[in-house]
Amino acid sequence: MELNQYLEMFIEESKEHLQACSQHLLELEKNPQDLAIVNEIFRSAHTLKGMSATMGFEDLADLTHKMENVLDAIRNEKIKVTPEILDVVFESVDHLEAMVFNIADGGDGKRNVQSTVEQLKRIESGDTAAASVRTAAVEVAATNITPIDYKLTYDDFEKTVLLQSSEQDYFAYEIAIALREDCLLKAARVFMVFEILEKNGDVIKSSPTVDKLEEEQFDSQFYVAYISKENAEDLQKMLMKVSEVDQVEVKKINNSVFTQSSTTDTSGQVVVEAVQQETAPAVLEQAVVTPTVQKSNGSKTQSHATSKTIRVNIERLDILMNLFEELVIDRGRLQSIATEVNHGELNETVERMSRVMGDLQNIVLTMRMVPVETVFNRFPKMVRQLSRDLNKKITLEVIGAETELDRTVIDEIGDPLVHLIRNSVDHGIESPEVRRGKGKPEEGTVELRAYHSGNYVFIEIEDDGAGIDREKVLAKALSKGVVSQEVANSMTDRQINELILASGFSTADVISDVSGRGVGLDVVKTTIESLGGNISIESTQNVGSVFSIQLPLTLSIISVMLVEIEKEIYAIPLSSIIETSIIRNSDIMNAHNQKVIDFRGKVVPLVFLEEIFEVPRQDAKDDGFHSVVIVRKGEKLAGLVVDSFIGQQEIVLKSLGNYLTNIFAISGATILGNGKVALIVDCNALLK
Amino acid sequence: MTNAVEQEFIKVIVFQLADKEYAIPVSHVQGIEKLMHITRVPKTESYVKGVINLRGVVTPIIDLRERFNLPVSGNEETTRIIIITLEDMEVGFVVDSANDVLDITASSIEQQPEVVGSLEEEFISGVAKLGKRLLILLHLDKVLNP
Numbered sequence: 001m002e003l004n005q006y007l008e009m010f011i012e013e014s015k016e017h018l019q020a021c022s023q024h025l026l027e028l029e030k031n032p033q034d035l036a037i038v039n040e041i042f043r044s045a046h047t048l049k050g051m052s053a054t055m056g057f058e059d060l061a062d063l064t065h066k067m068e069n070v071l072d073a074i075r076n077e078k079i080k081v082t083p084e085i086l087d088v089v090f091e092s093v094d095h096l097e098a099m100v101f102n103i104a105d106g107g108d109g110k111r112n113v114q115s116t117v118e119q120l121k122r123i124e125s126g127d128t129a130a131a132s133v134r135t136a137a138v139e140v141a142a143t144n145i146t147p148i149d150y151k152l153t154y155d156d157f158e159k160t161v162l163l164q165s166s167e168q169d170y171f172a173y174e175i176a177i178a179l180r181e182d183c184l185l186k187a188a189r190v191f192m193v194f195e196i197l198e199k200n201g202d203v204i205k206s207s208p209t210v211d212k213l214e215e216e217q218f219d220s221q222f223y224v225a226y227i228s229k230e231n232a233e234d235l236q237k238m239l240m241k242v243s244e245v246d247q248v249e250v251k252k253i254n255n256s257v258f259t260q261s262s263t264t265d266t267s268g269q270v271v272v273e274a275v276q277q278e279t280a281p282a283v284l285e286q287a288v289v290t291p292t293v294q295k296s297n298g299s300k301t302q303s304h305a306t307s308k309t310i311r312v313n314i315e316r317l318d319i320l321m322n323l324f325e326e327l328v329i330d331r332g333r334l335q336s337i338a339t340e341v342n343h344g345e346l347n348e349t350v351e352r353m354s355r356v357m358g359d360l361q362n363i364v365l366t367m368r369m370v371p372v373e374t375v376f377n378r379f380p381k382m383v384r385q386l387s388r389d390l391n392k393k394i395t396l397e398v399i400g401a402e403t404e405l406d407r408t409v410i411d412e413i414g415d416p417l418v419h420l421i422r423n424s425v426d427h428g429i430e431s432p433e434v435r436r437g438k439g440k441p442e443e444g445t446v447e448l449r450a451y452h453s454g455n456y457v458f459i460e461i462e463d464d465g466a467g468i469d470r471e472k473v474l475a476k477a478l479s480k481g482v483v484s485q486e487v488a489n490s491m492t493d494r495q496i497n498e499l500i501l502a503s504g505f506s507t508a509d510v511i512s513d514v515s516g517r518g519v520g521l522d523v524v525k526t527t528i529e530s531l532g533g534n535i536s537i538e539s540t541q542n543v544g545s546v547f548s549i550q551l552p553l554t555l556s557i558i559s560v561m562l563v564e565i566e567k568e569i570y571a572i573p574l575s576s577i578i579e580t581s582i583i584r585n586s587d588i589m590n591a592h593n594q595k596v597i598d599f600r601g602k603v604v605p606l607v608f609l610e611e612i613f614e615v616p617r618q619d620a621k622d623d624g625f626h627s628v629v630i631v632r633k634g635e636k637l638a639g640l641v642v643d644s645f646i647g648q649q650e651i652v653l654k655s656l657g658n659y660l661t662n663i664f665a666i667s668g669a670t671i672l673g674n675g676k677v678a679l680i681v682d683c684n685a686l687l688k
Numbered sequence: 689m690t691n692a693v694e695q696e697f698i699k700v701i702v703f704q705l706a707d708k709e710y711a712i713p714v715s716h717v718q719g720i721e722k723l724m725h726i727t728r729v730p731k732t733e734s735y736v737k738g739v740i741n742l743r744g745v746v747t748p749i750i751d752l753r754e755r756f757n758l759p760v761s762g763n764e765e766t767t768r769i770i771i772i773t774l775e776d777m778e779v780g781f782v783v784d785s786a787n788d789v790l791d792i793t794a795s796s797i798e799q800q801p802e803v804v805g806s807l808e809e810e811f812i813s814g815v816a817k818l819g820k821r822l823l824i825l826l827h828l829d830k831v832l833n834p
Contacts, residue, residue: 321744322743322744322745323743323744325744326743326744568727568728612730613730613731614730614731615730654745654746655746656729656739656746656748657739657745657746657747657748657777657778657779658776658777658778659748659777659778659779659832660729660732660736660739660748663729663730663731663732664730664731665730665731666729666730669727669739669746671741671744671746675725675741676725676727676741677725677727677738677739677740677741677746678727679727679729679730679739
């Protein structure tokens with residue numbers, strides 16, 4: 001019960017850590033030698049393990065633990081990074097993500113991960129034979145080289161320093177320091193530890209690096225390579241004096257550690273000997289210098305900018321927004337009072353207040369904006385996996401990830417984008433052989449772009465693949481009865497392209513594992529339209545295609561047309577309005593008990609909102625004219641008959657609350673300038 | 689004396705509806721508002737009067753007289769909207785007047801007398817006798833769930 005209040009935080013943070021894992025794994029794949037990246041992944045995994053264990057999600061903790069073991073082996077250079085190992089780790093991250101999402105949906109986070117766990121275990125034990133026969137021999141050899149006991153790895157220079165220290169009556173130690181789990185000021189303790197160490201000798205190296213220790217970027221343990229004249233026992237006692245230090249283990253580094261160093265490392269040996277023959281006192285100077293060298297190295301790899309943000313519950317932002325609207329309404333009243341009273345100072349004050357409130361409004365609205373990065377982040381991993389599955393070579397380029405969108409739009413846009421990217425990867429990009437045949441580079445490119453323009457955000461997915469085969473699309477559309485031959489003859493290229501968004505349409509000849517599972521692009525179109533956006537396709541055969549999505553900046557504020565029926569005011573979203581018109585009674589025709597009008601050559605049915613909404617009418621109004629709002633849903637049109645148009649306005653969307661759910665043809669409400677509530681018409685419900 | 693110490697008090701808001709006095713535990717009451725403009729919501733039950741703008745939150749309003757099938761009266765100067773919350777729902781009740789906050793003891797609450805037989809019976813969780821006054825305790829769950 002108590003844990004429930006942390007659940008949301010747990011889920012959010014887990015997602016973040018998993019995202020970080022995926023991202024770093026992708027980086028690691030590009031630079032398999034960079035152990036700093038492994039450390040980053042390890043840290044995320046470790047935190048995740050701790051959190052899930054605390055929250056009682058044992059399966060989650062268990063799998064993370066197994067993954068962590070593999071990562072640990074990698075960072076201790078017991079095993080080398082290979083694509084096969086990464087595949088398994090990626091798979092684990094996928095499982096973990098699924099578990100977290102399951103928990104988020106109210107599940108218990110359980111999942112069958114037996115095969116992944118076994119693979120992880122195999123990798124951890126150094127037996128990668130199952131994963132890759134090629135690398136197995138190398139892996140086993142590598143495991144034999146580095147003794148397990150030593151946590152730190154040294155480059156040649158550090159080895160030299162450590163080796164020579166013994167000849168100067170110095171001892172080389174590797175010290176493991178564990179802080180108490182509940183230690184509050186970890187950085188301060190680290191500082192105190194280092195102070196003691198530096199008084200009695202020299203720190204050669206630390207893991208994590210000094211920078212990270214200072215930033216508290218470690219769990220509770222850190223390791224230090226150290227040379228000193230003190231004996232191990234004394235050092236241990238001194239360090240234990242620092243409060244909140246839980247354990248100190250001081251281990252002497254034997255020269256054997258280095259002498260049995262890797263077989264290929266003969267050059268290192270030579271260097272060692274060469275330095276030994278040089279002037280010995282220089283060594284200590286070098287030793288003093290080393291930590292700073294180490295420091296600058298460390299800062300290079302990990303100086304990622306941390307933007308200063310706090311996590312705020314979106315509900316609180318909604319409350320803030322509500323309060324703010326109250327202020328806006330009151331400001332309106334104040335303004336009208338000020339004009340009535342016509343008092344100079346009052347006028348001035350009200351004017352200044354209005355200006356401040358304008359700025360405030362901007363801030364409140366932009367607070368809900370989130371960079372699309374949060375959605376885009378998951379795609380590199382997805383494309384990697386897809387291209388491996390499909391044996392294609394594909395790079396994904398992401399541009400404009402910092403473009404901001406309203407949180408509610410962000411939440412919705414992920415799935416449609418997954419669909420479109422899958423589509424590009426599967427149907428768009430050709431296999432390397434085909435590409436070579438066409439004279440294209442073997443490696444295909446999918447570009448994911450986001451940018452602002454006006455009141456909209458555009459997201460585009462461009463690939464340099466095969467493009468849309470118009471003949472094939474048309475043939476398919478005709479055979480499936482999506483269009484008639486006559487219509488087909490008069491269709492523009494663009495219209496043909498967009499046929500693939502029609503429901504029940506799939507151009508894949510062979511149903512592949514990736515797409516063609518019956519979920520077509522029509523779902524994408526529907527989702528995007530429900531968000532008030534639209535999607536268009538441009539394509540040139542053998543050159544590539546561009547899917548372009550246009551989305552409103554925010555869903556909480558929409559443009560509407562306010563209309564009046566009797567004394568009631570309703571709002572019709574501008575996104576579904578085509579135009580407004582005034583029609584004569586004589587223009588109305590009857591077709592099967594359905595009143596219709598001729599709108600630019602099209603027969604459009606009329607919907608009398610007065611009847612739909614059962615508006616109580618005092619006396620019948622008939623001046624021979626009707627005000628009609630022509631709305632559309634996809635290709636379908638309808639004319640909504642109202643009494644009069646009030647005008648266009650930006651409104652803040654409100655829900656009707658939990659008591660009134662599923663009200664027919666009403667999608668929400670808004671508060672007008674006079675403080676009254678107006679209902680928003682759901683055009684989609686009116687057009688079946 | 690010992691009895692008095694052991695007894696638990698419930699603080700209730702008392703309101704009037706067609707000559708009878710009803711009570712809702714104060715813990716469910718968010719506030720009491722004067723009647724304001726209600727926007728009708730089409731295609732809802734007749735006792736749902738519509739929605740109001742309650743300091744920026746769109747709040748549905750239920751006419752308790754209509755909910756209890758009591759004769760509908762016009763709006764008086766004393767008519768109030770009691771805003772109540774139940775679980776994640778926030779709803780306003782239109783009542784004839786609301787003017788009392790009372791402490792009642794848990795022991796004074798009795799089962800609804802079976803012979804009452806009025807239509808609102810199912811919405812009642814019990815009655816409390818306070819001297820000559822008889823307070824009808826509402827079963828909020830049932831009032832809100834159709």
